[in-house]
């Protein structure tokens with residue numbers, strides 16, 4: 001199904017002649033407006049404690065409510081990925097982070113408002129800065145540090161998170 005299938009009318013002139021242009025855009029035959037669905041940037045944190053633990057959260061909202069997750073979210077306008085990561089961690093866990101380091105990216109599908117949002121999830125490793133107590137809030141139900149070798153990818157809700165957990169576990173194995 002076309003990613004812009006739910007958009008029936010041209011958002012500029014309201015025409016019903018709003019037709020598929022290519023695999024990710026629609027074009028208005030009346031006013032020539034073209035709308036592309038672009039990949040949305042999102043970030044996720046691998047918050048490490050010691051050599052063998054990372055912080056894992058539980059989703060408080062759909063999609064995949066109740067499943068495990070890594071903290072993070074969408075990058076806002078004019079934000080760097082690192083700024084987005086620090087902001088999301090503050091919003092979801094009420095802690096600061098330090099030593100942010102790029103790890104890898106995974107394309108993903110995120111179902112929201114009946115739309116399949118295509119995202120590029122950017123993963124960074126980091127550490128908690130300071131001793132503040134972690135407080136799960138916003139779209140996180142709870143959060144705790146877990147041993148990497150005890151993580152099960154099927155306990156995680158989003159496809160990109162399952163793949164990320166596999167990569168993190170392989171990385172931990174290789175360091176042994």
Ligand SMILES: [Zn+2]
Pocket residue numbers: 010011012013014015028029030031032033
């Ligand atoms: Zn139009």
